[in-house]
Amino acid sequence: xxxxxxxxxxxxxxxxxxxxxxxxxxxxxxxxxxxxxxxxxxxxxxxxxxxxxxxxxxxxxxxxxxxxxxxxxxxxxxxxxxxxxxxxxxxxxxxxxxxxxxxxxxxxxxxxxxxxxxxxxxxxxxxxxxxxxxxxxxxxxxxxxxxxxxxxxxxxxxxxxxxxxxxxxxxxxxxxxxxxxxxxxxxxxxxxxxxxxxxxxxxxxxxxxxxxxxxxxxxxxxxxxxxxxxxxxxxxxxxxxxxxxxxxxxxxxxxxxxxxxxxxxxxxxxxxxxxxxxxxxxxxxxxxxxxxxxxxxxxxxxxxxxxxxxxxxxxxxxxxxxxxxxxxxxxxxxxxxxxxxxxxxxxxxxxxxxxxxxxxxxxxxxxxxxxxxxxxxxxxxxxxxxxxxxxxxxxxxxxxxxxxxxxxxxxxxxxxxxxxxxxxxxxxxxxxxxxxxxxxxxxxxxxxxxxxxxxxxxxxxxxxxxxxxxxxxxxxxxxxxxxxxxxxxxxxxxxxxxxxxxxxxxxxxxxxxxxxxxxxxxxxxxxxxxxxxxxxxxxxxxxxxxxxxxxxxxxxxxxxxxxxxxxxxxxxxxxxxxxxxxxxxxxxxxxxxx
RNA sequence: GGGGGCGUGGUGUGGUUGGUUAACACACUGGCCUGUCAAGCCAGAGAUCGCGAGUUCGAGUCUCGUCGCUCCCGCCA
Numbered sequence: 111x112x113x114x115x116x117x118x119x120x121x122x123x124x125x126x127x128x129x130x131x132x133x134x135x136x137x138x139x140x141x142x143x144x145x146x147x148x149x150x151x152x153x154x155x156x157x158x159x160x161x162x163x164x165x166x167x168x169x170x171x172x173x174x175x176x177x178x179x180x181x182x183x184x185x186x187x188x189x190x191x192x193x194x195x196x197x198x199x200x201x202x203x204x205x206x207x208x209x210x211x212x213x214x215x216x217x218x219x220x221x222x223x224x225x226x227x228x229x230x231x232x233x234x235x236x237x238x239x240x241x242x243x244x245x246x247x248x249x250x251x252x253x254x255x256x257x258x259x260x261x262x263x264x265x266x267x268x269x270x271x272x273x274x275x276x277x278x279x280x281x282x283x284x285x286x287x288x289x290x291x292x293x294x295x296x297x298x299x300x301x302x303x304x305x306x307x308x309x310x311x312x313x314x315x316x317x318x319x320x321x322x323x324x325x326x327x328x329x330x331x332x333x334x335x336x337x338x339x340x341x342x343x344x345x346x347x348x349x350x351x352x353x354x355x356x357x358x359x360x361x362x363x364x365x366x367x368x369x370x371x372x373x374x375x376x377x378x379x380x381x382x383x384x385x386x387x388x389x390x391x392x393x394x395x396x397x398x399x400x401x402x403x404x405x406x407x408x409x410x411x412x413x414x415x416x417x418x419x420x421x422x423x424x425x426x427x428x429x430x431x432x433x434x435x436x437x438x439x440x441x442x443x444x445x446x447x448x449x450x451x452x453x454x455x456x457x458x459x460x461x462x463x464x465x466x467x468x469x470x471x472x473x474x475x476x477x478x479x480x481x482x483x484x485x486x487x488x489x490x491x492x493x494x495x496x497x498x499x500x501x502x503x504x505x506x507x508x509x510x511x512x513x514x515x516x517x518x519x520x521x522x523x524x525x526x527x528x529x530x531x532x533x534x535x536x537x538x539x540x541x542x543x544x545x546x547x548x549x550x551x552x553x554x555x556x557x558x559x560x561x562x563x564x565x566x567x568x569x570x571x572x573x574x575x576x577x578x579x580x581x582x583x584x585x586x587x588x589x590x591x592x593x594x595x596x597x598x599x600x601x602x603x604x605x606x607x608x609x610x611x612x613x614x615x616x617x618x619x620x621x622x623x624x625x626x627x628x629x630x631x632x633x634x635x636x637x638x639x640x641x642x643x644x645x646x647x648x649x650x651x652x653x654x655x656x657x658x659x660x661x662x663x664x665x666x667x668x669x670x671x672x673x674x675x676x677x678x679x680x681x682x683x684x685x686x687x688x689x690x691x692x693x694x695x696x697x698x699x700x701x702x703x704x
Numbered sequence: 705g706g707g708g709g710c711g712u713g714g715u716g717u718g719g720u721u722g723g724u725u726a727a728c729a730c731a732c733u734g735g736c737c738u739g740u741c742a743a744g745c746c747a748g749a750g751a752u753c754g755c756g757a758g759u760u761c762g763a764g765u766c767u768c769g770u771c772g773c774u775c776c777c778g779c780c781a
Contacts (some may be wrong), residue, residue: 160741180731205741222732224714229730230742231716236773244710289781309781336780460707460777548781562781652740661774674776 114185116133116397119230121157125206127190127704132209134159134575136216137247138178141227148175149208152186153227155252160208161186172216181227181244182218187213190521198423200513235663239677242668245446256666258653262329264375265349268368274351276327279314281307281331287547287619289366293344300702301694307333309684312563315352316603319642320634327351329649338672339566340661341651345670349598352644358588358602361645362542365590365598368647369540377656381538385590389545398436398520400546402537403594406532411517413437413506416491422483424467425508433510436519440526443476446472457525458507463518463628467506471498507514535658540592548572548585559616562587564613565631566601567643573609580616597652599647607635 116134136154143149148163163175178184188209199205225233227247238245245251266276285306287294292306306312310332318326328350335344347370355358366383373379393402396409413435417425425435438445446454455466469478469492471518476489484492496504505522509515527533548568549558559581560566568576572583590598604610610632614624624632648663663669670676690696 124732140741142743144740145736145745147740148738149743151741158741164738166738170738194739196735197741199741202741208739222714226731230714231730233715234711238709238716239773286781290779306716307759312781334780337778339774339780342780363760380717439751492748560781566781673772677773 114187116185119156120152120154120159121203121208123159123190123204126190128192128207129167129425130190131187132190132211133185133187134161136346137220137227138180138182138184138185139176140180143176148172148177148178150178150186152184152185152209154248157203158204159204161188161211162191162208163211163214167210168212170323173210174214174216175211176234177216179220179222181215181223183218184508185213185217185642186211192612215373222331236677239390239671240668242678246667251650251664254653254659255667257657258649258665260376261397261649261656262655263330264372265368268371268558269325269327269351272325272364274327274573275323276328277318277323277326279308279311279330283308283314283531284627286313287468287623288560288617293333294456296693296695297695303634309334310348311350312565313628315350315644316565316570316631316639316642317634319352319354319603320353320637320641324354325645326353328672335674336379338670340663341654343662343666343669344649345553346662346676347649348508348646350644350646352642354378354640354642356641356643358544358643359363361588361643362599365645365647366540372656375540379538381540385542387542387544390543391545393543394516394520398516398523399594400517400543400589401594401596402520402540402541403524403527403533405537405593408438408441408523408527408532410417410516411437411439411495411525413492413495416488416495418464420479420483422487425466426483428508428510433508434512434515435506436515437492437496438493438505438519438523439498440503440505440525440530441499442530443526444501446470453521454505454525456607458518458522461513461518461521461535463507464509465507467508469504469506471500471502471504473500476501490548493523499629502510516605519543538593540590543589544587544589545569546587546589547581547585548576548583550582551581558616560613560617561597563599563627564617565603565610566613567609569624573612576612576616583616588645589615590645593650593656594657596648597655598645598647600643602641602643605635605639605641610635 114133116135120134120136123132134152136152139153139158141148141150146165151158152161165172173208185440186209188211190207191210193206193208195687223242223244225237225244227244269276282305284297285294285304290309292309295305296305297303297338298303306463311328311330315326330348330350331345332348333345336342342530361607362384368385370381373381388402390400393400395412396402414429417435418429420426428435441565458466467480468482471493491624492504498504505517505519507515521618545562548561548566549585550561552559562585567586569584569586575582586602588600589596604613611624623639650665654667657665667675
């Protein structure tokens with residue numbers, strides 16, 4: 111094919127192109143060799159076009175086509191032709207036409223692929239990850255990555271329109287305490303010292319506000335060395351922004367506008383907005399979680415007061431110990447077998463619950479191993495509060511630690527919601543969670559930790575409690591939740607040095623430590639820091655949700671396994687002694703691996 | 705750190721209470737075939753059942769260990 115140029119993508123040819131002389135280049139997707147006629151589906155990123163090799167048109171080319179195999183890279187010149195009557199393929203975008211081959215060049219051969227690119231069944235993930243370049247040829251991943259691209263483009267256009275400035279921040283930066291474990295990078299020219307890869311550009315974007323850039327955004331990689339999940343990778347991408355002279359409402363408006371634009375552009379869905387807002391407390395009370403899936407009802411109810419004096423000691427003792435009793439009406443689930451109930455109990459235990467109390471509501475009363483402990487009044491209050499009808503299953507969790515009870519029953523709610531098919535796949539329920547506590551007590555470290563991060567502004571009126579009653583202080587923080595997933599979080603930041611120092615005080619971060627770890631921020635706060643705030647959205651999760659898939663790995667071209675390895679490149683790998691020496695590093699491996 | 709699932713030709717799956725030749729589909733190789741598009745028909749090659757021990761007359765199957773992938777808890781400001 112020499113110097114010939116590609117004239118079209120496969121997949122962009124239509125009936126209107128009939129008669130055109132075209133040159134296509136791509137991969138052999140499949141071949142159907144009739145001995146006489148040979149058909150090739152030629153694939154590139156835009157789709158597939160059928161190439162017909164007819165010995166009557168060109169015998170030499172036809173015979174050459176016999177050698178074609180799956181995934182060969184070829185160039186084909188030929189005429190776009192309308193397919194004969196009755197051979198149109200309505201399942202194919204280009205199904206009305208075919209290209210009658212006049213020239214064929216094999217640009218490269220291919221070994222037999224370890225899996226079929228067009229495979230209809232799933233391929234195990236380790237094989238896919240090892241041959242990621244082949245996996246990425248498959249239409250599913252291509253669609254995801256192209257959708258991701260469109261979301262990113264929409265985002266950039268949106269922020270540009272809103273007068274944001276995209277500014278890059280360093281990847282080689284300073285390790286900071288608090289938060290996730292850092293990925294460290296040794297410094298060759300500073301032996302014994304390390305950079306950290308950023309967990310987020312948090313401090314840099316605040317500094318940019320102090321520098322007067324006013325509206326910053328960045329679509330940026332962040333790094334956290336924590337254990338992986340289906341929705342967590344060690345490197346992930348945030349849509350990160352920060353604005354000066356704004357309040358919470360400004361953030362809500364900007365982000366709602368962004369999501370509305372994204373959903374319109376890539377899904378042609380008109381998102382309802384403004385998004386609902388729920389305080390942290392209300393989210394817990396009604397859904398048990400701070401990232402509620404509001405696509406279905408089935409809300410939690412607080413039953414604590416009903417059972418304060420109950421003969422059922424599990425309940426009354428818990429109440430006496432300051433605990434909480436929560437209930438949930440699993441509508442129509444009174445038929446659940448003992449096994450199903452045991453499964454629910456096991457699920458509750460995963461989240462730390464001691465057990466799960468259940469009561470079946472039947473036509474002539476209730477059924478439950480614990481029913482005998484309850485008075486008529488208690489049963490009445492229970493069924494009334496949970497609005498129970500015969501056929502319903504009432505689930506209750508109690509725990510001295512309120513968070514445990516909320517989480518366990520909240521997760522049961524999600525589980526049962528799925529099981530009962532209450533969750534519509536194509537429904538989009540974004541909402542804001544507001545009024546988070548500023549601090550959370552950490553048993554392990556015997557001190558308070560910032561729930562969001564140490565630069566989050568407390569609510570002004572609560573400042574007085576910071577010393578004496580830190581739990582009472584609310585943060586000017588907010589999370590964005592979509593269909594039960596946290597897809598973003600941010601806050602109005604502290605912009606006064608005295609408040610920042612008070613915050614460090616509450617976190618038991620000493621003056622010296624604060625100075626060595628965050629001195630540059632404290633200094634900067636003294637040079638005219640404007641009020642500012644921002645938010646970051648998890649791009650990978652957002653793409654995952656919009657794609658309707660289960661794992662962010664399928665939104666990332668080259669993801670890591672659960673052990674944070676790359677099966678294609680075999681990273682992380684050992685390095686030479688020389689490299690280690692240059693970096694003044696010695697490795698001490700507790701147990702010999704391999 | 706902990707709990708669960710999976711691992712069988714290239715790929716995806718079967719494989720009964722442990723029983724002798726490890727099955728099926730797709731892919732692959734060769735042949736036939738001029739309208740297929742999940743092409744068809746015929747023939748063929750391809751597996752020490754992740755790895756290592758153990759139990760047993762006998763292990764794909766049971767036990768223990770180990771490795772890999774995965775889901776979850778902890779962790780992820």
